[in-house]
Amino acid sequence: MTLASLTKPWEAMSYGFLDASAKRELRRKMLKAIAVPGCQMPYASREVPMARGWGTGGLQVTLTLLKPSSVVKVIDQGADDSVNAASIRSFLSKVSGATETWDTTEATILQSRHRIPEERLRADQVLVLQVPNPEPLRPVEPNMSVARQMHADADYGRLWLILYEQIVRSGRVMQGAAYPSLVNGRHVMTPSPIPRWDVPKLHMAQHLTFLSAGREKRLYAVPPFTRVEPLVFSDVPYQVEDHAALTCHRSGVSGYFMNEIPQDDGSSAFEVSDSHLGIKTIRQAEGAAIRIGPTWYENGKMPQ
Amino acid sequence: MSRITAVPVPDAFETRTNATFEALMWALARPGTVQDLPAPGMAGLAETLLDRECRVFCDDPAFAEVITTFGAAQVALPLADHCFLSLGTTIDRLTQVAVGSVLYPDAGATVVAEVGFGPGQRLRLTGPGIETFAEIALTGVAPEFWAMRAALCRYPAGFDLFLICGAQVIGLPRSTEIEVL
Structure with missing residues (x-):
């Protein structure tokens, strides 16, 4: 091992902002996330020039995928022109040379907060959802070690209890966003705070979805053609x-x-x-x- | 305030590893599809995924030399998170591959092997990433491998498989159910 083999020529900035070791760590975790759909994989979540909780998780996944020929669309609650979406989009194109777009059909990578576009995503598109709270069990189990055990046991009864209590109190399921959904018949995930309207778009979809929580340092994925079933009672159908x-x-x-x-x-x-x-x-x-x-x-x- | 004016250009390393990862990602997301790697062989995968945070096992001494340059520690098979194995004949050691646990599915290893694509053992794949079913044919994999994989991969525990033939890769995640035809 020589000094020359450990160093490289000076650069103003790594391509795509993240350094090579951060990208390798994300790549390893993204592959594991695809292999176990809906299962939360911990990752290091590096610093990016944005406050945690403003989409840093989605940003890191997008930065790992970017190449000069990428076309990125970023939306915030469905809008391309909100300050958050516009800033993230211009940052992504500045650090990678990728093309910016507002058009869902033109994009190769779509980063989104709280919505999935209404136009169908194709097999060659990647959807990256920003996730504030990746743990569907947090409302019922604040201890994350216990929650991990509950995921291991597929012990999701208390999530049905929440839905049951909502029906008893209000006559219908009140869960408006982040509706807990069973992925591949095994892991319950929170699909990020997308409305109930958007959850069926993940079921047996053509596209690949990554969900990444930068503050909570976890990411998970929904591969194409994967079952995503909202938790429902057999006599109370899912309603958008x-x-x-x-x-x-x-x-x-x-x-x-x-x-x-x-x-x-x-x-x-x-x-x-x-x-x-x-x-x-x-x-x-x-x-x-x-x-x-x-x-x-x-x-x-x-x-x- | 300084502005970034020049358009960033990826160097050869970044271009290569980005393309390799994209192939690996789609291979795993769509099991059974053949994805193109930018360069033949397993070295590109090692370069894309491995660094000093990884522990690897490699049963080919010549390729172990190559992996050393990426900085990963070479360890015994049960401790490795990335295993470069030959699946042709002696596959008894497969039982030692880390499969993680239901508590920590991410501790399951990534197994990489060079095999042949084409006329040979036919396999029918079902599971996430496959709309109905997919069929592949492989050579250079011991016939008892698939039964051993089925016994070891108790979902969500298990190992994920990348099969490489020249500059092509097929991914078989633990979520894929494989029927030997």
Whole structure:
């Protein structure tokens, strides 16, 4: 071993910001995460120039995957233009030379906080979800060593108890986001705080999904064609948000997940949450040659 | 305040390891599909995944020399997290490969082997990453290997397999169920 073999020429910055050893560690953990779908794999979670809890987990996975030919889309609650999404996207392209896009159909890597785009993801696309709390058992078991044992035993009864209590108190399941879901019939995961509307998009999907929590230092994955089943009772079927009949007041699309905008007179207006789908619809109506990809939901319904 | 103006360009090492990882990732995410590696052989995989944090076992002394350059400690088989094995004849030692536990599935090893793709033992794969089923044919794997794998991989414990033939790789994660045809 010589000094020359241990050093390399000076660089202003590693390509893709993360150094080579950080990338190797993430690669090893990402492979293990794919091998055991839905099982949380611990990783080191390096420092990135962003506060923990603002998407550092997703950022590290994306940085590991990036290459100059990548096309990245970053969304925050469905919007490409929020400060968080725009900053992450410009950081990603600055450190890798990757192309930025708002278009779901053009992207190769999609990093998202709290939504899955409405247009279907293809087999060559990778979805990276930012996860604030990766442990579905935390509301019922704060001790993470005990929670690990519960995952080992597939002891998920207390999660059903939460759902049962919600039905008893409120007449329906109140879990609005991060709906606990059984992956590959073995591990329950939290699909990150995506609405109930988005959970069926992970079931037997074409694309590969990584879910990464930078603050909690854990990542997990849902490979393509993997069963993702929301926890339900046999007599209380899974219900997505009642948005099928709502129409976006700006673009006119209906049958997709909507944001509710309170109005001065006490009523509500609705706006499509996947903002670029709305933009594409408006531009298409204006006569631009825009292609809207096939969507998961058709006429407000997810085909079985 | 200084601005980054130049577009970052990956060096040859970064380009190679990034492409290798992408092949490994899709190989494991879609078991049974053949993915292209940027360079033939197992050295590229070692370069992409291994460093001083890893413990490896390698039953080929010549390749063990190659792995040394990546800094991983060479240890006995039960302690290794990455195992480079030949699956042709003597596979009794497979029972010593680390499979992790239900508590720590991530402690299961990654096993890498050079085999032949093409006419040979046909296998039918089902499980995550496969829509219905996939079929592959392999040569250079001892016939009793598949029964041993099934006995050792008690999901979610188990080991994950990368089979390399030239510059191509097939991934078989522990979640894949294999039927020998």
